[in-house]
Amino acid sequence: MALTRLEKAQVWLTKAAMGVFYMLFRLLSPRGAEESLKRKLPPVINPLLVVSATQLARKIRRKEVSSVEVVRAYIDRIQEVNPFLNAVTKDRFDAALQEATQVDKLIEEETGGEEVLEDRLPLLGVPLSVKESFALQGMPLTLGLVSRKGVVATVDAAPVAQLKRAGAIPMGVTNTSELCMWWESNNHLHGITNNPYDLERIPGGSSGGEGSILAGAGAVIGIGSDIGGSIRMPCFFNGIFGHKTTPGVVSIENHYPACSGRQEEYCSGGPMCRYAEDLLPMLRIMAGPNAHMLSLDTKVDLKKLRFFTIPHDGGSAATYPVSKELIEIQRKVVERLEADLGVNVQEVRFPELRYGFQIWDTYMGLPDKEGKPPQQFAELMGEPGQPAWPVWELLKWMMGKSEHTLAAIGLGLMEMVRVTKPSAFLMQQKEKLQKEMDELLGTDGVFLYPSHPRVAPKHHHPFFRLSDCAYTAIINTLGLPVTQCPLGLGEEGLPLGVQVGAGKLQDHLTLEVALYLEKTFGGWRDPGAN
Secondary structure, three states, rough: OOOHHHHHHHHHHHHHHHHHHHHHHHHHHOOOOOOHHOOOOOOOHHHHHHHOHHHHHHHOOOOOOHHHHHHHHHHHHHHHHHHHHHEEEOOOOHHHHHHHHHHHHHHHHHHHHHHHHHHHHHOOEEEEEEEEEEEOOOOOOOOHHHHHHOHHHOOOHHHHHHHHOOOOOEEEOOOOOOHHHHOEEEEEOOEOOOOOOOOOEOOOOHHHHHHHHHHHHOOEEEEEEEEOOOHHHHHHHHHHHHEEEOOOOOOOOOOOOOOOHHHHHOEEEEEEEEEHHHHHHHHHHHHHHHHHHHHOOOOHHHHOOOOEEEOOOOOOOOOOOOOOOHHHHHHHHHHHHHHHHHEEEEEEEHHHHHHHHHHHHHHHOOOOOOOOOOOOOHEEEEHOOOOOOOOHHHHHHHHHOOOOOHHHHHHHHHHHHOOOOOOOHHHHHHHHHHHHHHHHHHOEEEEEEEEOOOOHHHHHHHHOOHHHHHHHHHHHOOOOEEEEEEEEEEOOOEEEEEEEEEEEOOHHHHHHHHHHHHHHOOOOOOOOOO
């Protein structure tokens, strides 16, 4: 059985529609914006900016450096690079300095020794950036919507609160795509965010502000959310580490937009950072009372794991082919694993992956157990007022009057023509793929899969590549943990990378592989030095 003619037509219409939207954008948008992006990010000078959060916390506890010094260093760096990146949308520098002063005072007065502080406050005095879709008390919670301008969080989202309780100091909130449902971080409230390796390219979305400021060394650790690749795509495009946790471990309470339908099954919060050694301690903290679900204290022997490599999705009509340089870098990972660890990396292929985007899109639209469907995107666009009318918004956009981005309008339009009855064929493909992957991986299997078909595209080009997020999105639908790992820079000086996935609740396996890949391929690179 294959896709019906109607389903095939939907794929074609989706790609064609986004192509038309992009043409409209190029024709109707003001010129000259590209010229302002021909600048280069300044290189990192302050040595405090190239130290992991784990090591910074240790230095602060040992009084080798004060928290105030570290926070000031990051304030200076944000002020230096944010005019290039437009990643941080609202800072809290004054409050951060006050909190850093309190940290230094606490350390001076502590009588229990460094071990007590490490156990109780493992991130004491370390700066933290926060994706704006997570509630951070006293900071904007707008989701890039003009209609939500002035909305301020009154509480902390659970993982934010847990990181703060561990001693981390929030520096501010970062930009997202409008309503977090597009893989370019652009909206009419805060503007467009740039990639630090090439300011004419996207940092990804929806955690694009996080990815951009982390890669630009304006932050050392950050927090993101992922329902279709919103942690992994920005981490890939920006050459940093990011982990999509097994769903249900990291709370997404007070994260917006709220999940509806069955979306909680696919959405995860997780850590984003420049240094692989920060992933596990961050995840342990962010998981809070659910940390016991994961085997984070289990020592992992990489030589005893079973490794698999999936080179591509099998040639989907909906996605671009994986580029030669990404195929090649994944092959090099395989070669190094086999040479260094003495393991055999088996190449496997799953025909169902070619339907990855359609499967994800189908499951995102399924109702919950009580039969209640997900909230309509047009309703979210209209918050806190009446639902938006996408056709009217498109006409307004063509006149330069809409408060919404073309991407959001396009998603609203596609929602209007969406088939309401889920495809039995696609659901069969998902269940078959789920069973095959679960049986293959077990509790000791790890797989490699491209993070994306291409390196970071230029601004607005995702209109032509709508379905390329399938490489990350399908893993959300399967509910597997996965870590995006940077693998150096490619031909154009842009980051390369790979996804490392494992069976459900086996997050500790992918985090250990991330440490190995950082040591082997060098990890994050200073974009200002390239």
